[in-house]
Structure formats: C-alpha cells, structure tokens
Amino acid sequence: MKRTHHCSQLRASDQGSTVTLCGWVDSVRDHGGILFVDLRDREGLTQIVLDPANQGLESQFGSIKPESVIAVSGKVEARFGGTANAKLATGEIEVHASELEILNVSKTPPFPMDDSADKVSEDLRMTHRYLDLRRATNTKMLRMRHATSRAIRNYMDDQAFIEIETPMLFKSTPEGAREFLVPSRMNPGAFYALPQSPQQYKQMLMVGGVERYYQLARCFRDEDLRADRQPEFTQVDIELSFIDREDMYELIEGLMKRVWKDVIDVDIETPFLRMSYYDAMNRFGVDKPDMRFGLELVDCCEIFKASSFKVFSGAIKSGGAVKAFNAKGLADLTQGELRSLEDSAKALGAKGLAFIKCEGGEWKSPIVKFFSDEEKAALSELLQIEDGDIVFFAASEWERACTILGRVRLDAAQLLVKRGKLTIDPNDYKFLWVIEFPLMLFDEDEGRFVSSHHPFTSPVPEDIPLLDSDPKAVRGQHYDLVLNGVELGGGSIRIHQPALQKKVFEDVLKIPADVVESRFGYMLKAFEYGAPPHGGIAFGLDRMVTILTQRTSIRDVIAFPKNQKGQEMMTASPGIATEKQLRDLHIKAVLPKKES
Amino acid sequence: MKRTHHCSQLRASDQGSTVTLCGWVDSVRDHGGILFVDLRDREGLTQIVLDPANQGLESQFGSIKPESVIAVSGKVEARFGGTANAKLATGEIEVHASELEILNVSKTPPFPMDDSADKVSEDLRMTHRYLDLRRATNTKMLRMRHATSRAIRNYMDDQAFIEIETPMLFKSTPEGAREFLVPSRMNPGAFYALPQSPQQYKQMLMVGGVERYYQLARCFRDEDLRADRQPEFTQVDIELSFIDREDMYELIEGLMKRVWKDVIDVDIETPFLRMSYYDAMNRFGVDKPDMRFGLELVDCCEIFKASSFKVFSGAIKSGGAVKAFNAKGLADLTQGELRSLEDSAKALGAKGLAFIKCEGGEWKSPIVKFFSDEEKAALSELLQIEDGDIVFFAASEWERACTILGRVRLDAAQLLVKRGKLTIDPNDYKFLWVIEFPLMLFDEDEGRFVSSHHPFTSPVPEDIPLLDSDPKAVRGQHYDLVLNGVELGGGSIRIHQPALQKKVFEDVLKIPADVVESRFGYMLKAFEYGAPPHGGIAFGLDRMVTILTQRTSIRDVIAFPKNQKGQEMMTASPGIATEKQLRDLHIKAVLPKKES
Structure with missing residues (x-):
C-alpha cells in the first residue's frame, strides 16, 4: 500500500477519489463498533472511518491503538452535515477505509502526546x-x-x-x-x-x-x-x-x-x-540590555558626594558610584519579593539593597533618615518619584554598582509584568549593537591583563599608542549583537599585522614566548605571508x-x-x-x- | 581606501572611472622604473600601473613583492594598442594608480603559487x-x-x-x-x-x-x-x-x-x-565496478571442469571457479608490468597469475601445454582471443577468483590507457546501483555471522524464513551507489519491527543479550512505540x-x-x-x- 496523499492534503473537492494514507493513530473513538481514527502524519490529521462491516478490517481493530502505525486505503467522503471540523484543514472530509495494514503496534506512551x-x-x-x-x-x-x-x-x-x-x-x-x-x-x-x-x-x-x-x-x-x-x-x-x-x-x-x-x-x-559598552553598563547595568522596557539606572553621585550618609558619600570618595533606578509602581512588592531582590544583589557582592518605597505620600525606607531635605528633593526630581514607586540603590565601585542594579532591574521588571504594570512583548524585537568594549581587563588573580574577548581582536587604531602607556584605556574593535537581553553573537575586526599580534601576545598579555610559539606560532608565521585586513x-x-x-x-x-x-x-x-x-x-x- | 570593484570586474566600458581595488600582488614587472603589477583577489586579476612620477608612490615600491597585500586607487585606462590580453577577463584595461596603501608585506613564499x-x-x-x-x-x-x-x-x-x-x-x-x-x-x-x-x-x-x-x-x-x-x-x-x-x-x-x-x-x-552483487563480482570482480570499459571476466568452468590441467579442474571440483578475462591488445606488456600484475594477484591470495599471451599467431604461456585442443578452441571462442591479446586466469573459490581478476582487470586497464589502447573518459559518468547483497557473511575468525553492512538492514521479505534455515542465502534490502569504480554511498531499508530486530541481534548475529541491551536496548524499546517502515x-x-x-x-x-x-x-x-x-x-x- 503506497501513500498517495499526506494527512493534511484532502479537501471536499477530493470526494469520491480513492486514496492511501500512512501515519500514526493520533486518537481513536468507538461509535457503536465503528472506529473513528484521527490519523496523523508529519503534515497533519485526517479522520479515518473503519467500519467492521468491511470484510477483514475488524480482525485488526485490536491493534488500532494510539501511536500505532497504520496504512489505510479508502474513499474520500464528505463528513455528515454538522460534523465537519472547521479547525482542521481536512475537516470537511473523512476517508472510509476499505483496506488496512497495521505497520507497527505501539505500547501506551509513558506521557501524553500533547502540550500537557x-x-x-x-x-x-x-x-x-x-x-x-x-x-x-x-x-x-x-x-x-x-x-x-x-x-x-x-x-x-x-x-x-x-x-x-x-x-x-x-x-x-x-x-x-x-x-x-x-x-x-x-x-x-x-x-x-x-x-x-x-x-x-x-x-x-x-x-x-x-x-x-x-x-x-x-x-x-x-x-x-x-x-x-x-x-x-x-x-x-x-x-x-x-x-x-x-x-x-x-x-x-x-x-x-x-x-x-x-x-x-x-x-x-x-x-x-x-x-557603547560604557553606556550599556551605566544605563542598564549589563552589556546585553533588554531595550523593550525602561527602568534605566541613573547616577546619583552629584546628589550624594557630600552627603552625611557615609555609605553613599564614602563610595563616591573612594572612586566608586551611587546608582539608582525607580521600579515604577512596584511599592506593593511583598516582603518575600523584596528579600529575593536583595538576595540577587548580594549574590553580586552587594552588602544589602537600599531602597525608598513611596506609599501614601510617605517615603518608607531604612536609610531616608540620613538624607537632607535637599538630597530628598534632588532625588525626587531626578528619579521622578511618585506614590506607588520604589527606588533601589547601589553604592560601590562603578562597575559593581551598575551590575547589581542591572540584575535587580531585570528581577523588578518581572515582578511588574506579573502585576500587569509592565508589558514585555515577546514579539517586539529590539536589536542592539554594543560596541567600544575595552580591549583588555586586568585580572587581579593573575596579576596581568587578559583579553576581554580574545587576543586576536584589533585595537581601535587611534588607541594603539595606549597599549604601552595605558592598556586598560584601549578600546577594541569588538561588537556584540544583543536582542531583548540576549547576546546573540559577537565578533571583531582582527589584528592582521604580525608585529602587532606578537606585541599583544607577549608585551601586553604577557603570555610566555614559548607558549606563544607553540600555540600561535603558525598564525604569526602566516601573517608574514600577506594577511589581508579582516574581521x-x-x-x-x-x-x-x-x-x-x-x-x-x-x-x-x-x-x-x-x-x-x-x-x-x-x-x-x-x-x-x-x-x-x-x-x-x-x-x-x-x-x-x-x-x- | 574602500574597495569599489573586484579584480575580475573592470572592462573597456569602465575607462575613465576612478576605482579602488584590494588584493595580493600576483606578479610584478619593472619596465624602466614603472611597475606593472598583476593584482589578484578571489575573483580574478587586474593589471595595475605604478608610475614613480606619481608623488609618494615610489617610496613604497620596496614593499610591492609577490603575495604582499595592497590597496590601490586610480583611473581605469585602455591598455596600449597590442598589449591587451585576450586571455584575461580584464585584459583590455589597466588601472593607473594614484594612491597606494601597503596593507601587509609578504615574505617570499616557500613554494610557487601556481600548478607547479x-x-x-x-x-x-x-x-x-x-x-x-x-x-x-x-x-x-x-x-x-x-x-x-x-x-x-x-x-x-x-x-x-x-x-x-x-x-x-x-x-x-x-x-x-x-x-x-x-x-x-x-x-x-x-x-x-x-x-x-x-x-x-x-x-x-x-x-x-x-x-x-x-x-x-x-x-x-x-x-x-x-x-x-x-x-x-x-x-x-x-x-x-x-x-x-x-x-x-x-x-x-x-x-x-x-x-x-x-x-x-x-x-x-x-x-x-x-x-546484483553476484553479477558485479562475477563480471567485474568487485562490488563497485567501473563501467566505463569492458574487459569483463568470463566463467571458464564449462571448458575446464574435466581438464587434465589439475590446477583448473581441481578448483572447479572443490566447488570453486576458473575465471578469465582478455586484456585486449596488452600482449606487449613488459616483464616488469607482468610481475606487477602478478604481485597484485598474490596480494589477494593467488598463488600466481596464469596467462596466455597471443603474439605472431602463437600462444605463449607456461600453462597452455596442459590444455587439450578442444579446450584451446573453446577458450579462443569464448574470449575472442586475437593476435596481440593477453588472457589472465584465476582458479580458486568463486569469490576469491573474481576478486583477484577484478584487481588485475583494473591494473591492466591502466596499462592499456598508458598505451593509448583504451580510453577511460573522466567526463563519462557511469552510475550504477549494486543491489541484492547478502545480508550476512560468515566470519571464520569469530565463528559466527556478521552483518555485511550493519545490523539494522532489513532482509528481503521473502527471504525472512531463511534467517533460521540458511542465513547466508538471505538477501538484504541494501543498495550501493557506484560511480566509475568508486562507491559513492550506500544504504538500506531498515528493520522497523522490534521482534525481527531482536532476532537478528541475538539469534542470527549471536550478540550476547546483555550487549544488545546496553548498546541497542533503547532502539528495541523505541521500535515498540510505533516505528514506521523506513530506509x-x-x-x-x-x-x-x-x-x-x-x-x-x-x-x-x-x-x-x-x-x-x-x-x-x-x-x-x-x-x-x-x-x-x-x-x-x-x-x-x-x-x-x-x-x-
């Protein structure tokens, strides 16, 4: 029995033709001894009618079980008036089987075959x-x-x-x-x-x-x-x-x-x-910001640099930053939710999570008592604080402060979504290039610079002189493609000059010469034979x-x-x-x- | 300098336009201080003219070496009358450089960059x-x-x-x-x-x-x-x-x-x-015959079954075969060539390589003295032996005899090609399906049957009963696609019935049950949940x-x-x-x- 059609193919116009379908038994219903089978293949479903009056079919009925594989030949007929299924492409017809072959019997699957x-x-x-x-x-x-x-x-x-x-x-x-x-x-x-x-x-x-x-x-x-x-x-x-x-x-x-x-x-x-990487960190606290919603971080250093609240002014004095964002409308968060945000912050090195909750015209916060009236007014203005809002703070060195609030921002957004106060549309595709990453980061443990991406990334040409004088200020010709908070990919313009590549390996990254030779020797050699600029x-x-x-x-x-x-x-x-x-x-x- | 064209793109109609090309120096010629560079990129070659009269160019001439990477801007000009190169797509024009950038200098390559x-x-x-x-x-x-x-x-x-x-x-x-x-x-x-x-x-x-x-x-x-x-x-x-x-x-x-x-x-x-596999072996001595030429093997059992030449008649009596083929026109092979054919035969288990060379109307052969006149006449007829031919023999069990001559046939064909007596056209594509392989082979070392391809191949349905009674007679639903003596690929219709697959693993191939379970248990289980026929x-x-x-x-x-x-x-x-x-x-x- 050779398949003539797929299970999504037959229409009312096929009535009267004889067809052969193959596939899996999606479901089977017994109406007074007549079996109605939804036969499924890769393309769709077709209803098959198996009448025990047809000679020889009934002996095989025991094998018609969900997920069994069968082949069926028969005539395409219109379904009885009122039984057509408008939701199904083949819902106007059914196939009245005259021949049936059981190709394989299935045991009962260990889980349901639908979305459940x-x-x-x-x-x-x-x-x-x-x-x-x-x-x-x-x-x-x-x-x-x-x-x-x-x-x-x-x-x-x-x-x-x-x-x-x-x-x-x-x-x-x-x-x-x-x-x-x-x-x-x-x-x-x-x-x-x-x-x-x-x-x-x-x-x-x-x-x-x-x-x-x-x-x-x-x-x-x-x-x-x-x-x-x-x-x-x-x-x-x-x-x-x-x-x-x-x-x-x-x-x-x-x-x-x-x-x-x-x-x-x-x-x-x-x-x-x-x-730029700097802006992404500074505004969203992450190098792959989800741009479908705001809740942007703001810098509060101007407000607190001379504050009597030493946690803030001290962080600023020692070269760090005080960052904040307004989780608009989230003042009704539960104690459990607040604790969970605090846990996120602590996992990234925060000592706690300072906040101001604005409810009934009042600022509820363990820290607000340390603020002067000017500081409060400036904050209120900067963060547009209204009743029902909650503002979160981080005071630390700049990158850590940004990262902590970046995490809290994402968690808070989810809480707002849960409350119906924020929509993050999965069908909204906000692509973003994040650029101008630092070429290298200083690795405290190893006591040397390491590539922020990989050692083949070319510096921005005007920054090349800084390789010797101020390596951490060198920007790389790197780019990341970000979509809705996910890093889809990244890449860079590469170094193609053998001398520059060798300098990065040996003088900047301090990889020992013998390691450079055994790992990358062939690349340095290749670059001496006419390497084009590439990325x-x-x-x-x-x-x-x-x-x-x-x-x-x-x-x-x-x-x-x-x-x-x-x-x-x-x-x-x-x-x-x-x-x-x-x-x-x-x-x-x-x-x-x-x-x- | 941004590339405007590829090196195969410019034509006479582009005369007068200013272009930028990038690529590798394919060759450089100095005509009275003016450099003529063939610039190469992925797409082709363009002639560049570098005139030292152009300000600033000459200082870079030292870097214009083969395989250096350069970018050049300049005007497209027609080549001087008579210097056009009809073999080159861009042969009518050249680019007169006004700007030049050396992107990377190449050392001298360690080997020539052409077909040599x-x-x-x-x-x-x-x-x-x-x-x-x-x-x-x-x-x-x-x-x-x-x-x-x-x-x-x-x-x-x-x-x-x-x-x-x-x-x-x-x-x-x-x-x-x-x-x-x-x-x-x-x-x-x-x-x-x-x-x-x-x-x-x-x-x-x-x-x-x-x-x-x-x-x-x-x-x-x-x-x-x-x-x-x-x-x-x-x-x-x-x-x-x-x-x-x-x-x-x-x-x-x-x-x-x-x-x-x-x-x-x-x-x-x-x-x-x-x-069929049988025909491929019997006629060409290999399961991937090159069909672009004949030199087919023929069966000489009828002629020699009662011969007094015991090497032949003995092989036939013990169930083997005597096979031969006529390497038409190869009687002039050298002693060295003959020895090399013999070595090929011996590598496959032959004791030697019997032959009849027909030169000057005479049969020259170490074995022909053992043949009767009837045998000679029948041979001459069967193999169409003419002056200048050489016939090779193999007497052994059938498969080995075929394999030996299959190898000698390929070697002999190469010798004929070398002499211009046979053409094997590389542009002639002779596709061939080889089918009806035995499902299993008996492995003498292991004392059991092994799959000739893999254990998932389905037997030909009518041969399934032979699995118990005569396993080696069972044909598999296997197919190989062969092209000009090369096996391009192969496959089969698979077993999809769990009981049959288990029988093949355990009863026929004698794989221990615990090994079957650990290696293939999941497949046998999968087949119990509605496996479709497949291949x-x-x-x-x-x-x-x-x-x-x-x-x-x-x-x-x-x-x-x-x-x-x-x-x-x-x-x-x-x-x-x-x-x-x-x-x-x-x-x-x-x-x-x-x-x-």
Missing part, C-alpha cells in the same frame, strides 16, 4: 525523545530550525560567501573555556581538542584568500552546565576580508532582516541601535532559534540535547569504553576516590 | 596551507565543494526534507570501525564517542515522526589511513519513512542529476543501471567532490586535511595536553615503551 507533556519530567521525555519529538510543538521547532539555517545560508550565498568546513579534530588552545580532548591513537600522548569555535581556522582562510567565509559549525565547551548551555552547540561563523566595522553592521543587519522575514514573517527595522562574527544558532520559536531554553531547540550532567538520556551517552579501546588510545581511566 | 606546486612535498604545502589555498586550483575546489553542498541542500529542501543536526558527542557502538573517544569530565570513567555516522539517531528521528530527514554530517573513523581515508569526513546522510527501494532509487537519481547539472553543468542519464542512504561528500573536481584524493578537496598519521601540519594538531587537563578528565596517558 511540557509538565512531565524532562528526564522522562528525553529518555523517550523519539516520542517527545512527535509532539506538534517539537515538530514545529525542527521545521523552524531548518528554516532558520536555510534563510542564513541563502542570504550568505547571495552575498557571495563560501561555506567551508573546518576540522573538528583541532588542537588544544589556551584562553577560553575548558575543552573536550580526544586522545590520538596514532600519536601516543598527543590529544586533539574539539573546537570551541573555528576562530583560528577561519582567520587562516582569510590569509588563504577566501575573502568571504561562513559555516554553520558545531562547537564544543566542556563547562559546567548550570546556565542555559550545552556541551555542543551550533555557531553561525562568519569572516571576511577588506572590510571595517560599518561593513559588518550592514551585512549582519541584512542577515537578521532576512532570517526574521523568512522564518516568522516579521519585518525588523534597520539600522540597529548602537550603544568576523559568530552567532549562537541555538539561541537565535530559541527566540524565533519563543521557547525558553536552547535545550528546547536541539533534537537530542544533553542534560545538566552532559548526558543524553535516550542513548545513555556517555557510556563505558572497553579496556582494549583505552589501551589502543594510550590512556588509562583514573577514577576519583570514593567518598567515605 | 603540485609537485612540491605535500607536507610543505600543508604546513603553509594558507598559501596553498590561494592557488587557483584550490580556490576553485573550495567553490565547487560549496556549490555541491548547496545543490544537495536545494534539492533536499525541494523534496520536503528537514535538515536536523544530531549529536557529535555520542556513545560507543560496537560493529564497524574503530572510534575516537572523548573522556567525560562530569561522568568519571565514562566516554563519549565521535559518531561514525548518525545512523542510530536518524532512525530515532524516523520513530520520532520526522519522515524525511537529511544532514551534511561530520563523521569520524579512527582507522589507519593507508587508503584514501581521513579521520574526519563529511557524509550526506538521508533517511525517510513509508518508502521502499524504488522510491529511494528515484530520489537519489534525482539528487545526482541536480548536483551534476548545478555544479558541472552535465546532464546525466537516469534511471541508473542496476546490477536511508549515506554518501561521502568528499568523494563526490573529488570526482566532480577531477582531483585524485579526498585530501585535495578538504580545506585542512590530515596526513597519514592523522596530523594537521599547519596547526601541528594533535598536540600536548596539560597534566591538569588530563586530571580533570579522569585519565592518564600511558605511553608505549620505547623500542630499544
């Missing part, structure tokens, strides 16, 4: 991922993920980019996250590393004259998976030559426009907003699809994700290797001692 | 792969590889397939090649394996209701790289539900038609020839591109290939891991003892 399964334990769903993937929400996700990759490739192809596959068996690199290692059988004692990104290879492709490269590349990070991370993820990796930052912005804005249009038919506005960017495909499908986690948009222990439950991966395998690879397992 | 570099040591080219990739032959390869992937994706998308990414961190599977292992930090003592193919995941996607899946998937095999193999390679992986073998042939023939048309503008004929196929993308680009090795069509020791020379991968990395991964390196 979202509430089932994730482990149970992942163990039976082949069932979970049959649910409409996941079918849709797989299609949208494919549509996203396709839109990206179509755009990049139109822009004359060449997709090039770079090695997965790479070598260990220093900076960045922890790596997965792969022992080499043919080179005893040597290890491949799975790439964290194709960064070095794509730069070599630029030296190789490719000019415009992209790749949807699998990348790997062996990090603890507390946040929304996966040990393997997919990166949209892009690099091009003879361009500057403006070219990059235009290219990527075009890419996003194309993806949003092709995948969810949304027109996004270009050019995107741009904001690139990389996006997390998983995050992009998570946003496009309005799911909550990247786990939701990966066909076979791993759990927080790095395990894929369905196949029970990772598994055990044999002694012989390990011997061949010149390694031995060294198990941690059991805790007593 | 093909003769340079591969290690040297691979160490400087960023230079090697700039050569026209490699630029073209990268583009054609991209065009191939693109044609494949376009076709699959048109056919309603969904590309789905499956995990790279999988678990160890039993049958098949040696695997790369990845120790798990979070699961001490456990290992991921890099997938040899997405076989099991794609079958789970079918159980998951995806119906039509494909993926250009990176796959891994830790094999010794003697043949044309790479530890990582790219597979075009396809699986679909509710289909039979005929559907598969039609789908894949359409795919090949599209790829050959899109990439090299060749119309290939469909449907493809089909041949698939996988192609080697690298091999396909090797043929399309008419290169000789898959190493030639991979951006950063590994050498025969599994090393990537440019980055010196694999490399050394730190003690801390190994400790974190719960492993220890165990180096082989040094040979004394």
Whole structure:
C-alpha cells in the first residue's frame, strides 16, 4: 500500500477519489463498533472511518491503538452535515477505509502526546525523545530550525560567501573555556581538542584568500552546565576580508532582516541601535540590555558626594558610584519579593539593597533618615518619584554598582509584568549593537591583563599608542549583537599585522614566548605571508532559534540535547569504553576516590 | 581606501572611472622604473600601473613583492594598442594608480603559487596551507565543494526534507570501525564517542515522526589511513519513512542529476543501471565496478571442469571457479608490468597469475601445454582471443577468483590507457546501483555471522524464513551507489519491527543479550512505540567532490586535511595536553615503551 496523499492534503473537492494514507493513530473513538481514527502524519490529521462491516478490517481493530502505525486505503467522503471540523484543514472530509495494514503496534506512551507533556519530567521525555519529538510543538521547532539555517545560508550565498568546513579534530588552545580532548591513537600522548569555535581556522582562510567565509559549525565547551548551555552547540561563523566595522553592521543587519522575514514573517527595522559598552553598563547595568522596557539606572553621585550618609558619600570618595533606578509602581512588592531582590544583589557582592518605597505620600525606607531635605528633593526630581514607586540603590565601585542594579532591574521588571504594570512583548524585537568594549581587563588573580574577548581582536587604531602607556584605556574593535537581553553573537575586526599580534601576545598579555610559539606560532608565521585586513562574527544558532520559536531554553531547540550532567538520556551517552579501546588510545581511566 | 570593484570586474566600458581595488600582488614587472603589477583577489586579476612620477608612490615600491597585500586607487585606462590580453577577463584595461596603501608585506613564499606546486612535498604545502589555498586550483575546489553542498541542500529542501543536526558527542557502538573517544569530565570513567555516522539517531528521528530527514554530517573513523581515508569526513546522510527501494532509487537519481547539472553543468542519464552483487563480482570482480570499459571476466568452468590441467579442474571440483578475462591488445606488456600484475594477484591470495599471451599467431604461456585442443578452441571462442591479446586466469573459490581478476582487470586497464589502447573518459559518468547483497557473511575468525553492512538492514521479505534455515542465502534490502569504480554511498531499508530486530541481534548475529541491551536496548524499546517502515542512504561528500573536481584524493578537496598519521601540519594538531587537563578528565596517558 503506497501513500498517495499526506494527512493534511484532502479537501471536499477530493470526494469520491480513492486514496492511501500512512501515519500514526493520533486518537481513536468507538461509535457503536465503528472506529473513528484521527490519523496523523508529519503534515497533519485526517479522520479515518473503519467500519467492521468491511470484510477483514475488524480482525485488526485490536491493534488500532494510539501511536500505532497504520496504512489505510479508502474513499474520500464528505463528513455528515454538522460534523465537519472547521479547525482542521481536512475537516470537511473523512476517508472510509476499505483496506488496512497495521505497520507497527505501539505500547501506551509513558506521557501524553500533547502540550500537557511540557509538565512531565524532562528526564522522562528525553529518555523517550523519539516520542517527545512527535509532539506538534517539537515538530514545529525542527521545521523552524531548518528554516532558520536555510534563510542564513541563502542570504550568505547571495552575498557571495563560501561555506567551508573546518576540522573538528583541532588542537588544544589556551584562553577560553575548558575543552573536550580526544586522545590520538596514532600519536601516543598527543590529544586533539574539539573546537570551541573555528576562530583560528577561519582567520587562516582569510590569509588563504577566501575573502568571504561562513559555516554553520558545531562547537564544543566542556563547562559546567548550570546556565542555559550545552556541551555542543551550533555557531553561525562568519569572516571576511577588506572590510571595517560599518561593513559588518550592514551585512549582519541584512542577515537578521532576512532570517526574521523568512522564518516568522516579521519585518525588523534597520539600522540597529548602537550603544557603547560604557553606556550599556551605566544605563542598564549589563552589556546585553533588554531595550523593550525602561527602568534605566541613573547616577546619583552629584546628589550624594557630600552627603552625611557615609555609605553613599564614602563610595563616591573612594572612586566608586551611587546608582539608582525607580521600579515604577512596584511599592506593593511583598516582603518575600523584596528579600529575593536583595538576595540577587548580594549574590553580586552587594552588602544589602537600599531602597525608598513611596506609599501614601510617605517615603518608607531604612536609610531616608540620613538624607537632607535637599538630597530628598534632588532625588525626587531626578528619579521622578511618585506614590506607588520604589527606588533601589547601589553604592560601590562603578562597575559593581551598575551590575547589581542591572540584575535587580531585570528581577523588578518581572515582578511588574506579573502585576500587569509592565508589558514585555515577546514579539517586539529590539536589536542592539554594543560596541567600544575595552580591549583588555586586568585580572587581579593573575596579576596581568587578559583579553576581554580574545587576543586576536584589533585595537581601535587611534588607541594603539595606549597599549604601552595605558592598556586598560584601549578600546577594541569588538561588537556584540544583543536582542531583548540576549547576546546573540559577537565578533571583531582582527589584528592582521604580525608585529602587532606578537606585541599583544607577549608585551601586553604577557603570555610566555614559548607558549606563544607553540600555540600561535603558525598564525604569526602566516601573517608574514600577506594577511589581508579582516574581521568576523559568530552567532549562537541555538539561541537565535530559541527566540524565533519563543521557547525558553536552547535545550528546547536541539533534537537530542544533553542534560545538566552532559548526558543524553535516550542513548545513555556517555557510556563505558572497553579496556582494549583505552589501551589502543594510550590512556588509562583514573577514577576519583570514593567518598567515605 | 574602500574597495569599489573586484579584480575580475573592470572592462573597456569602465575607462575613465576612478576605482579602488584590494588584493595580493600576483606578479610584478619593472619596465624602466614603472611597475606593472598583476593584482589578484578571489575573483580574478587586474593589471595595475605604478608610475614613480606619481608623488609618494615610489617610496613604497620596496614593499610591492609577490603575495604582499595592497590597496590601490586610480583611473581605469585602455591598455596600449597590442598589449591587451585576450586571455584575461580584464585584459583590455589597466588601472593607473594614484594612491597606494601597503596593507601587509609578504615574505617570499616557500613554494610557487601556481600548478607547479603540485609537485612540491605535500607536507610543505600543508604546513603553509594558507598559501596553498590561494592557488587557483584550490580556490576553485573550495567553490565547487560549496556549490555541491548547496545543490544537495536545494534539492533536499525541494523534496520536503528537514535538515536536523544530531549529536557529535555520542556513545560507543560496537560493529564497524574503530572510534575516537572523548573522556567525560562530569561522568568519571565514562566516554563519549565521535559518531561514525548518525545512523542510530536518524532512525530515532524516523520513530520520532520526522519522515524525511537529511544532514551534511561530520563523521569520524579512527582507522589507519593507508587508503584514501581521513579521520574526519563529511557524509550526506538521508533517511525517510513509508518508502521502499524504488522510491529511494528515484530520489537519489534525482539528487545526482541536480548536483551534476548545478555544479558541472552535465546532464546525466537516469534511471541508473542496476546490477546484483553476484553479477558485479562475477563480471567485474568487485562490488563497485567501473563501467566505463569492458574487459569483463568470463566463467571458464564449462571448458575446464574435466581438464587434465589439475590446477583448473581441481578448483572447479572443490566447488570453486576458473575465471578469465582478455586484456585486449596488452600482449606487449613488459616483464616488469607482468610481475606487477602478478604481485597484485598474490596480494589477494593467488598463488600466481596464469596467462596466455597471443603474439605472431602463437600462444605463449607456461600453462597452455596442459590444455587439450578442444579446450584451446573453446577458450579462443569464448574470449575472442586475437593476435596481440593477453588472457589472465584465476582458479580458486568463486569469490576469491573474481576478486583477484577484478584487481588485475583494473591494473591492466591502466596499462592499456598508458598505451593509448583504451580510453577511460573522466567526463563519462557511469552510475550504477549494486543491489541484492547478502545480508550476512560468515566470519571464520569469530565463528559466527556478521552483518555485511550493519545490523539494522532489513532482509528481503521473502527471504525472512531463511534467517533460521540458511542465513547466508538471505538477501538484504541494501543498495550501493557506484560511480566509475568508486562507491559513492550506500544504504538500506531498515528493520522497523522490534521482534525481527531482536532476532537478528541475538539469534542470527549471536550478540550476547546483555550487549544488545546496553548498546541497542533503547532502539528495541523505541521500535515498540510505533516505528514506521523506513530506509536511508549515506554518501561521502568528499568523494563526490573529488570526482566532480577531477582531483585524485579526498585530501585535495578538504580545506585542512590530515596526513597519514592523522596530523594537521599547519596547526601541528594533535598536540600536548596539560597534566591538569588530563586530571580533570579522569585519565592518564600511558605511553608505549620505547623500542630499544
């Protein structure tokens, strides 16, 4: 029995024709011995009528169970008047079966096959991922993920980019996250590393004259998976030559426009907003601000620099800042909610969370008694404090004060959303370029500068002289693309001059010369043979699809994700290797001692 | 200086316009102090004229060296009469530079940047792969590889397939090649394996209701790289539900038609020839016959079954065969060539290589004295022996006899090509389906049957009863796609019935029940929840591109290939891991003892 149609295809105009459908039993109802089956395939549902009066069918009725696979031939008939289902594309017709083949019988699934399964334990769903993937929400996700990759490739192809596959068996690199290692059988004692990104290879492709490269590349990070991370993820990796930052912005804005249009038919506005790292931190307390709502941080240093409230004036005097924001309308927060905001602040190093609650025309606050009338008036003016508001403060060094309030701002926004006092529209796409990051940060533990992104990022040309005199003032030609509080991707114009790259490695980052040679020697050498000016960017495909499908986690948009222990439950991966395998690879397992 | 045009873009009609070009100095000639530079970018060449009379240019002349990167602005002018270069797209014009920027100076490359570099040591080219990739032959390869992937994706998308990414961190599977292992930090003592193919995941996607899946998937095999193999390679992986073998042939023939048309503008004929495994072996001595030439093997058992030449008649009596083929016109082969053919035969288990050379009307052969006149006459008739021919024989069990002559046939064909007596046209694409493979082979060493492809292949339905009574007679629903002697890919209709799959694992292949449970338990379980009938196929993308680009090795069509020791020379991968990395991964390196 050969399928003639999909289950979403038949219409009233097909009445009278004989068809064959295949698929899964979505549901079955017995009306006086006649079975009404909703047959489901990838495309949709069709109602099948199985009448025991038809010779031979009834003997198979016992196998018509939800999720069984069947093939059915029969005639397309109009449904009886009044039984048509307007919600279903095929709701005007049904197929009266004359032939039936049971292709496979299903046991009863361990969880419901509709949206209510979202509430089932994730482990149970992942163990039976082949069932979970049959649910409409996941079918849709797989299609949208494919549509996203396709839109990206179509755009990049139109822009004359060449997709090039770079090695997965790479070598260990220093900076960045922890790596997965792969022992080499043919080179005893040597290890491949799975790439964290194709960064070095794509730069070599630029030296190789490719000019415009992209790749949807699998990348790997062996990090603890507390946040929304996966040990393997997919990166949209892009690099091009003879361009500057403006070219990059235009290219990527075009890419996003194309993806949003092709995948969810949304027109996004270009050019995107741009904001310096300093402004992002100063106004939103984070380098990936969600621009869909305000609650901006303001600087209160002018007001408090001579305050008798020493917690504030002291912070300012020692070079720090007093920041605040008005969580407009949140004065009715509960004690529990307040405590939870305070916990967020403390987790980021705050000693507490100072606030002023304005209720019934009165400022309720443990600290307001320390403020002078002028300070109160100035605050009221600066923060537009009205009845029903609550203002939060942070006094610390500038970056920490910003970060603390940035976190409290996000939490407070969620509380306002819960109360219906703030709307954060998931269909509102506020793209933002965050630019002008510092090239380096001083690492107190290591007592040296480290790259804020990676050591290949080019300094802003006019800042190059500062590399020697004031490294922390050097801005990098780095750019992050942020969407609704999520960092979609980032990149930079790279260093292409061998002498400058060597200087950054050795003089600025203080990487020992022998390490530079063993890790990056080939890059420095390559740059001596005509490296063009170049730059690139990389996006997390998983995050992009998570946003496009309005799911909550990247786990939701990966066909076979791993759990927080790095395990894929369905196949029970990772598994055990044999002694012989390990011997061949010149390694031995060294198990941690059991805790007593 | 911002690029306005590519180096292949300017024409006579652009005369008088001011342009900016960027790229690499392909060559430089000094004519009386004026420099003529062929400037090269990804798209082509343009002649640049640098006149020292232009203020400021001459001071930079020292940096105008081959492979240096420069940007040039100037006016497009017609070349002087007679100096136009008809071979070059931009040969009518040149750009008279008014501005010049040296973007990077190149040292002298360690090998020539043209086709003569093909003769340079591969290690040297691979160490400087960023230079090697700039050569026209490699630029073209990268583009054609991209065009191939693109044609494949376009076709699959048109056919309603969904590309789905499956995990790279999988678990160890039993049958098949040696695997790369990845120790798990979070699961001490456990290992991921890099997938040899997405076989099991794609079958789970079918159980998951995806119906039509494909993926250009990176796959891994830790094999010794003697043949044309790479530890990582790219597979075009396809699986679909509710289909039979005929559907598969039609789908894949359409795919090949599209790829050959899109990439090299060749119309290939469909449907493809089909041949059983038995016929392929019997007629060509190999399961991937090159159909571009004849020299077919013939069966001589009828002639020799009662021969007094015991080597032949004995082989037949003990159930074997005597096979022969006429290497038409190769009687003039040298002693060295003959010896080399003999070596090929011996490497496959032949004791020697019997032959009859026909020269000057005479049969010259060490064995012909044992033949009767009837035998000679019958041979002459059967093999159409003429003056100038040489006939080769193999007498052994059937499969070995075929295999030996299959090898000699290929070698002999090369000798005939060298003499101009045979043409094997690289532009002739003879596709062939090889079908009806035996489902299993008896492994003498292990004393049990092993899958000839993999244990998921479905038997031909009418042969299922033979699984118990005569396993080796069971044909599998397997198909290989062969092109010009190369196996492009293969696949099968799979088993989807849990009971049959369990029977194959346990009763036929005799895999112990606990191994079945730990390796495949989840598949057997999945099949109990409504697995649809399904089948698939996988192609080697690298091999396909090797043929399309008419290169000789898959190493030639991979951006950063590994050498025969599994090393990537440019980055010196694999490399050394730190003690801390190994400790974190719960492993220890165990180096082989040094040979004394």
